[in-house]
Amino acid sequence: SLGRRNLGLLKQIPSTALTAADTTAQEELGILRIETNGKAYRYVRNVSSNTAVKGDAMKYSSSDNYQVTRSSTLARRNMFAGVLTAALGKNKYGWVQMGGYGNYAYTPCTVAAGDALVCHSTQKGTLRKLSTTTNMFAVGRTVRADSGTILTSFFLGL
Secondary structure (H helix, E strand, O other), rough: OOHHHHHOOOOOOOOOOOOOOEEEOOOOOOEEEEOOOOEEEEEEEEEOOOOOOOOOEEEOOOOOEEEEEEOOOOOOOOEEEEEEOOOOOOOOOOEEEEEEOOOEEEEEEEEEOOOOOEEOOOOOOOOOOOOOOOOOOEEEEEOOOOOOOOOOEEEOOO
């Protein structure tokens, strides 16, 4: 028989799809989900003032691990939470990809293959390459060169 200590080792089966846009939380807030393809996701709540779209880079808006925004002006504006896997309205719950290969993030800038990525400080919901004049935390790397469109990237995750 399994003791209470070992219950954390049981396989978790999420009750929601990665494209969820729930009006009430259907998963534990902030829970991690790691798929067999190596991609990592977190269940979050969009506290932005409006709907965020698939591919928006979301940032933590508080000190917990689940309230996110696409805003570039909040106190935690550089704290990357992940990239949305589906459109997510205000106060809705869904998934952000925060680890593994991705191809939905946006950039308004030109990037080269291998550039380190950070949250853009002025363009909501986007990423940009890390410059030498900033002390921001890199959230991933580009896989190939791109110019102001959807990035092919790899997120560093946990």
